[in-house]
Amino acid sequence: MSVLIYTENWDGKFKKVSYELASYATKLAAEMGVTVSAISLGPVEESELAKLGNYGITSVMSAPCSNYTSLDNQAIATAVAAAAKKVGATVVILAQSNLGKAIAPRLSVKLNAGFVSGVQGLPVSLQPFTVKKMVFTGKAFAKTTIHTAIKVITLAPNSFGIVESPVQSTIEKFDGGLSDADFTTKIESTNKVTGKVLLTDADIVVSAGRGMKAAENWGPIEELAGLLGAGLACSRPVSDEGWRSHGEHVGQTGKIIAPNLYFAFGISGAIQHLGGVSSSKCIVAINKDKDAPIFEAADYGIVGDVFKVLPQLIEAVKENKS
Amino acid sequence: MKILVLIGNVPDTTTKVKFNADKTAFDPSGVQWIINPWDELALTRALELKETSGSAIESIFVANVGRVETEGTLRKALAVGADEAIRIDADPKDAFYVASQLAQVANGFDLIFAGIEASDYNGAAVGGMLAELLGIQSVSAVSGVQIENGLLKISREIDGGSQLLGMSLPLLAIVQKGIAKEPRIPAMRGIMMARSKKLTVIAPLEVEVLTSIVTFESPAPKAACKMVAEDQAKELIRLLHEEAKVL
Numbered sequence: 299m300s301v302l303i304y305t306e307n308w309d310g311k312f313k314k315v316s317y318e319l320a321s322y323a324t325k326l327a328a329e330m331g332v333t334v335s336a337i338s339l340g341p342v343e344e345s346e347l348a349k350l351g352n353y354g355i356t357s358v359m360s361a362p363c364s365n366y367t368s369l370d371n372q373a374i375a376t377a378v379a380a381a382a383k384k385v386g387a388t389v390v391i392l393a394q395s396n397l398g399k400a401i402a403p404r405l406s407v408k409l410n411a412g413f414v415s416g417v418q419g420l421p422v423s424l425q426p427f428t429v430k431k432m433v434f435t436g437k438a439f440a441k442t443t444i445h446t447a448i449k450v451i452t453l454a455p456n457s458f459g460i461v462e463s464p465v466q467s468t469i470e471k472f473d474g475g476l477s478d479a480d481f482t483t484k485i486e487s488t489n490k491v492t493g494k495v496l497l498t499d500a501d502i503v504v505s506a507g508r509g510m511k512a513a514e515n516w517g518p519i520e521e522l523a524g525l526l527g528a529g530l531a532c533s534r535p536v537s538d539e540g541w542r543s544h545g546e547h548v549g550q551t552g553k554i555i556a557p558n559l560y561f562a563f564g565i566s567g568a569i570q571h572l573g574g575v576s577s578s579k580c581i582v583a584i585n586k587d588k589d590a591p592i593f594e595a596a597d598y599g600i601v602g603d604v605f606k607v608l609p610q611l612i613e614a615v616k617e618n619k620s
Numbered sequence: 621m622k623i624l625v626l627i628g629n630v631p632d633t634t635t636k637v638k639f640n641a642d643k644t645a646f647d648p649s650g651v652q653w654i655i656n657p658w659d660e661l662a663l664t665r666a667l668e669l670k671e672t673s674g675s676a677i678e679s680i681f682v683a684n685v686g687r688v689e690t691e692g693t694l695r696k697a698l699a700v701g702a703d704e705a706i707r708i709d710a711d712p713k714d715a716f717y718v719a720s721q722l723a724q725v726a727n728g729f730d731l732i733f734a735g736i737e738a739s740d741y742n743g744a745a746v747g748g749m750l751a752e753l754l755g756i757q758s759v760s761a762v763s764g765v766q767i768e769n770g771l772l773k774i775s776r777e778i779d780g781g782s783q784l785l786g787m788s789l790p791l792l793a794i795v796q797k798g799i800a801k802e803p804r805i806p807a808m809r810g811i812m813m814a815r816s817k818k819l820t821v822i823a824p825l826e827v828e829v830l831t832s833i834v835t836f837e838s839p840a841p842k843a844a845c846k847m848v849a850e851d852q853a854k855e856l857i858r859l860l861h862e863e864a865k866v867l
């Protein structure tokens with residue numbers, strides 16, 4: 299019996315979320331009294347694989363075949379299922395990310411496992427295996443029991459955190475049993491957001507809405523984000539208008555994020571927007587309308603004009619840094 | 621080519637969510653039901669593809685798992701232009717249950733659209749499970765679909781960028797926003813025509829329930845927002861640094 303995590307990597311480096319999965323699985327496995335392993339698919343160097351040991355993973359299986367970088371859903375689900383069978387996994391944990399969401403449901407069918415997505419923190423009980431998840435896009439939580447012997451879950455981002463607990467880990471090569479023909483997803487081009495903080499990985503997010511008036515006014519938003527090492531986000535109308543890319547859209551129909559700090563500039567705080575950000579640890583709202591609903595969700599607020607507040611905030615952050 | 625679009629029936633996104641007294645079930649009283657927003661966008665894209673495909677796309681079917689009350693949602697899908705609807709007459713118990721029911725009607729379609737999640741239980745599971753049950757390829761976080769000479773050009777979002785993919789049929793595309801601009805609003809003519817379109821009702825299969833919700837909880841009430849004056853940005857940064865400890 300064991301707990302297995304499916305780690306995610308990008309350009310050969312683990313994504314931050316992989317370390318959160320490792321921390322979470324280590325704690326869960328300790329509570330269950332079982333071992334914990336990780337599966338890594340695609341080229342990742344030994345020194346990088348060894349980092350999982352910092353978060354308690356004792357055994358790492360690595361299938362370095364570059365075919366996996368096409369993120370072929372069918373092939374990855376097959377490989378992770380094979381890894382789960384190999385270690386006799388009773389709980390398999392993936393990230394609630396674009397990739398995790400693509401793989402986990404397929405994997406659960408392969409393993410005859412019950413599946414719950416977007417799990418928040420450790421199970422509320424192990425017998426029966428009951429987890430808490432967000433429902434109605436943040437308007438409620440549901441405690442859900444998984445009845446099957448094997449369980450598959452995806453962990454909501456930033457719902458557990460990264461905890462170091464160094465152990466010696468063994469790294470072994472793993473063969474997912476796939477041939478080239480099993481990879482049918484053909485990538486024609488990739489458009490990488492380079493040099494920027496991944497929105498879903500970001501501890502701080504600077505977000506702006508229609509109150510910014512036009513695409514060309516985003517300069518100070520980008521500057522503030524740069525100073526804070528923050529990810530950039532926006533409300534839906536902003537991406538609908540084409541002022542910002544779809545990748546930045548947060549909310550019910552966009553990304554769901556849970557950073558430590560979320561800045562909302564000129565965002566009214568519609569319920570569909572809040573659905574994507576309400577799990578943030580701290581929300582700061584800047585809006586000229588004192589009755590804007592965003593202030594009900596916010597921890598700190600300034601009633602004021604974004605164009606006046608932004609330059610001051612940028613100055614204050616610079617001062618705070620020095 | 622035949623397209624199937626999965627249609628979830630969900631509470632309007634502005635619904636005030638309530639539960640029964642012991643918090644074990646959602647209270648549907650007074651709720652307005654809508655097509656799950658992503659499913660609606662998927663249907664819109666399917667209709668656009670059909671309209672521009674010449675005759676390559678023969679038909680667009682829509683399917684859902686739900687009781688007779690959910691037929692309004694299917695009729696709306698027919699009213700905006702879907703050709704036929706299928707309803708599997710059962711209460712959706714969990715994602716695997718729903719996917720298993722849909723698997724009995726989804727065979728033989730070349731392209732299947734599912735939404736990335738349903739806005740009620742946020743399961744993000746039915747599409748992937750259905751693809752696995754059918755043994756076909758899937759792509760998730762799809763934000764664009766084009767058909768060129770029987771081949772699919774799919775845009776998908778990945779964590780950290782986007783990609784253009786070449787995919788062959790059959791395929792299950794799990795779509796997110798971006799796939800179509802605005803959902804269509806049914807016109808009177810469409811609503812009239814929808815009445816005579818075929819809506820087939822199918823009995824559910826016996827399927828084991830793998831997960832169940834024990835109780836619901838409402839989020840903890842939030843403390844009042846601490847206000848800072850417009851010219852006190854410095855004070856705000858100090859509070860974030862020293863009080864909230866998030867900077």
Ligand SMILES: Cc1cc2nc3c(=O)[nH]c(=O)nc-3n(C[C@H](O)[C@H](O)[C@H](O)COP(=O)(O)OP(=O)(O)OC[C@H]3O[C@@H](n4cnc5c(N)ncnc54)[C@H](O)[C@@H]3O)c2cc1C
Pocket residue numbers: 506507508509510532533534535536547548549550551552563564565566567568569570571574584585586587590602603604605633657
């Ligand atoms: C099915 C459905 C799904 C949806 N999903 C999402 C979603 O995922 N994400 C999302 O964001 N929305 C979503 N929406 C849209 C949502 O209802 C709101 O329309 C949207 O969030 C509003 O965006 P906004 O706050 O940027 O714009 P507005 O509501 O127009 O608000 C702009 C705000 O800026 C303030 N403002 C203007 N000028 C200034 C200034 N100079 N200084 C300071 N403040 C200023 C105004 O007071 C106002 O509060 C969805 C809607 C539906 C129906």
